[in-house]
Amino acid sequence: xxxxxxxxxxxxxxxxxxxxxxxxxxxxxxxxxxxxxxxxxxxxxxxxxxxxxxxxxxxxxxxxxxxxxxxxxxxxxxxxxxxxxxxxxxxxxxxxxxxxxxxxxxxxxxxxxxxxxxxxxxxxxxxxxxxxxxxxxxxxxxxxxxxxxxxxxxxxxxxxxxxxxxxxxxxxxxxxxxxxxxxxxxxxxxxxxxxxxxxxxxxxxxxxxxxxxxxxxxxxxxxxxxxxxxxxxxxxxxxxxxxxxxxxxxxxxxxxxxxxxxxxxxxxxxxxxxxxxxxxxxxxxxxxxxxxxxxxxxxxxxxxxxxxxxxxx
Amino acid sequence: xxxxxxxxxxxxxxxxxxxxxxxxxxxxxxxxxxxxxxxxxxxxxxxxxxxxxxxxxxxxxxxxxxxxxxxxxxxxxxxxxxxxxxxxxxxxxxxxxxxxxxxxxxxxxxxxxxxxxxxxxxxxxxxxxxxxxxxxxxxxxxxxxxxxxxxxxxxxxxxxxxxxxxxxxxxxxxxxxxxxxxxxxxxxxxxxxxxxxxxxxxxxxxxxxxxxxxxxxxxxxxxxxxxxxxxxxxxxxxxxxxxxxxxxxxxxxxxxxxxxxxxxxxxxxxxxxxxxxxxxxxxxxxxxxxxxxxxxxxxxxxxxxxxxxxxxx
Numbered sequence: 001x002x003x004x005x006x007x008x009x010x011x012x013x014x015x016x017x018x019x020x021x022x023x024x025x026x027x028x029x030x031x032x033x034x035x036x037x038x039x040x041x042x043x044x045x046x047x048x049x050x051x052x053x054x055x056x057x058x059x060x061x062x063x064x065x066x067x068x069x070x071x072x073x074x075x076x077x078x079x080x081x082x083x084x085x086x087x088x089x090x091x092x093x094x095x096x097x098x099x100x101x102x103x104x105x106x107x108x109x110x111x112x113x114x115x116x117x118x119x120x121x122x123x124x125x126x127x128x129x130x131x132x133x134x135x136x137x138x139x140x141x142x143x144x145x146x147x148x149x150x151x152x153x154x155x156x157x158x159x160x161x162x163x164x165x166x167x168x169x170x171x172x173x174x175x176x177x178x179x180x181x182x183x184x185x186x187x188x189x190x191x192x193x194x195x196x197x198x199x200x201x202x203x204x205x206x207x208x209x210x211x212x213x214x215x216x217x218x219x220x221x222x223x224x225x226x227x228x229x230x231x232x233x234x235x236x237x238x239x240x241x242x243x244x245x246x247x248x249x250x251x252x253x254x255x256x257x258x259x260x261x262x263x264x265x266x267x268x269x270x271x272x273x274x275x276x277x278x279x280x281x282x283x284x285x286x287x288x289x290x291x292x293x294x295x296x297x298x299x300x301x302x303x304x305x306x307x308x309x310x311x312x313x
Numbered sequence: 314x315x316x317x318x319x320x321x322x323x324x325x326x327x328x329x330x331x332x333x334x335x336x337x338x339x340x341x342x343x344x345x346x347x348x349x350x351x352x353x354x355x356x357x358x359x360x361x362x363x364x365x366x367x368x369x370x371x372x373x374x375x376x377x378x379x380x381x382x383x384x385x386x387x388x389x390x391x392x393x394x395x396x397x398x399x400x401x402x403x404x405x406x407x408x409x410x411x412x413x414x415x416x417x418x419x420x421x422x423x424x425x426x427x428x429x430x431x432x433x434x435x436x437x438x439x440x441x442x443x444x445x446x447x448x449x450x451x452x453x454x455x456x457x458x459x460x461x462x463x464x465x466x467x468x469x470x471x472x473x474x475x476x477x478x479x480x481x482x483x484x485x486x487x488x489x490x491x492x493x494x495x496x497x498x499x500x501x502x503x504x505x506x507x508x509x510x511x512x513x514x515x516x517x518x519x520x521x522x523x524x525x526x527x528x529x530x531x532x533x534x535x536x537x538x539x540x541x542x543x544x545x546x547x548x549x550x551x552x553x554x555x556x557x558x559x560x561x562x563x564x565x566x567x568x569x570x571x572x573x574x575x576x577x578x579x580x581x582x583x584x585x586x587x588x589x590x591x592x593x594x595x596x597x598x599x600x601x602x603x604x605x606x607x608x609x610x611x612x613x614x615x616x617x618x619x620x621x622x623x624x625x626x
Binding site: 134145148149180181182188189190191193213214215216217218219228229230231233234235236237238239240241242244245246249251253255256 | 447458461462493494495501502503504506526527528529530531532541542543544546547548549550551552553554555557558559562564566568569
């Protein structure tokens with residue numbers, strides 16, 4: 001099982017990425033390896049300086065870096081030897097089982113769509129986010145920003161993919177799937193949620209429990225929250241800001257600490273032919289470590305194949 | 314200045330409403346009066362029992378009550394002598410300057426639309442909510458649930474109405490209006506937000522500062538957050554649930570206490586020919602008091618006329 005990491009991705013790379021690798025190695029199963037993609041002349045000395053066992057990490061040289069502000073499609077075209085382009089190449093050729101980066105989010109998304117591509121039968125791949133639950137688990141929320149405008153059948157696939165993720169990665173039996181709405185009653189909501197509700201009722205692939213509301217994000221009514229990428233993005237960023245305010249006001253406790261993006265490390269793209277995680281631009285070593293561990297779990301369960309078997313054509 | 318209150322509205326009425334009136338009287342200006350609408354035989358003894366000065370409150374008898382679960386339109390048609398129907402009658406006849414209720418939200422909304430009606434020129438009246446700001450103020454968020462699906466020009470009017478509210482009720486000079494979106498850049502978002510952004514750029518009536526994100530709900534980038542009723546409803550209920558979790562975990566401080574719905578008391582309907590506030594079903598005496606004080610401010614500033622002058626046809 002090999003997980004590739006864009007060593008150059010993120011505001012604090014490569015310092016933070018290499019330090020994150022060091023932390024991850026301590027917790028990863030012995031049959032796992034890490035492939036670092038990036039400038040070898042910078043990475044090698046950092047690995048040595050941190051005393052990382054070089055038998056556990058491999059470095060694949062990439063002479064370019066896509067910067068945070070670059071236009072995703074243009075950058076990927078103009079920089080075929082960037083760490084993100086080469087990382088996706090390794091994933092496409094099945095040299096690695098997962099690829100993750102805290103670099104340019106758009107480039108990661110575009111890279112996934114154009115190299116490993118969407119699974120046939122998946123209308124729109126989406127990005128899954130995670131919310132801590134009062135019962136101690138994490139819940140999946142999907143989509144969190146890849147698709148601002150969605151059709152009803154796209155929302156249904158988000159529910160199906162999120163459900164597979166909750167089952168195979170979080171080991172939740174028969175995950176409860178809820179549709180984010182402004183009221184619980186069937187007829188409530190937008191034209192989109194009303195139509196999606198009717199499709200979910202007929203869907204045998206998920207355990208649909210009906211509409212949920214903003215107040216249900218953290219309770220245990222659902223394991224998977226379905227919404228368009230606009231709504232999911234607003235919810236996720238709002239939750240992050242609350243964590244920041246609590247921290248600033250020194251009001252921390254174990255539940256709210258789980259809001260911290262570092263605890264989960266990154267957001268997977270679901271519905272593409274490979275395991276891909278996008279990390280936060282400001283990723284710390286702890287965030288990188290958790291992203292690598294999540295990638296390792298995704299690779300081990302082969303979640304993208306589970307999605308393909310269940311939903312692909 | 315007379316404010317009418319549905320004495321029978323809310324899960325804990327009439328006990329909580331009459332107790333709320335008692336609290337409000339202590340803080341209201343001496344030229345203000347309260348008109349209680351409801352069953353006189355129940356209200357009068359409660360007023361006496363609580364030792365409320367009867368020269369400051371007037372009771373208008375209403376023999377019926379619209380219950381929480383009733384269908385709004387049907388209930389209003391079948392119960393013309395309900396406290397909500399009679400309250401709107403008083404408002405329409407200008408016997409009172411504002412009307413508020415913690416009763417059936419739908420009936421309050423329908424009652425406003427069918428008795429005092431939308432201001433001519435207002436495409437869709439909306440419900441404004443309030444969010445505490447880190448700088449100590451409150452911000453306006455609109456719409457929070459009256460209109461799930463919105464057109465771009467409707468969002469622009471929400472911004473204009475919210476701006477007038479912030480100016481005249483919260484006394485904020487030149488309120489900053491932001492469009493809730495999933496990114497700050499102009500081209501980001503849904504078809505709706507992209508189109509609304511272009512309209513806002515040309516709008517001379519508001520101080521449009523551009524797109525904001527979920528993380529900006531509580532900071533001072535904006536005084537007015539514009540969104541469709543679906544998004545606003547999700548944000549508001551999510552915020553309320555966070556307050557509840559904090560309270561449960563005994564993590565309270567002055568900023569997060571302002572999340573408490575009781576602190577503001579209710580949500581005004583903006584864009585109709587009169588001052589109307591809808592309270593939370595579970596309203597406590599404190600919430601009723603603050604709803605009455607807010608209604609009094611709305612009546613004093615005649616906010617509905619300000620909206621009519623600025624936006625009406």
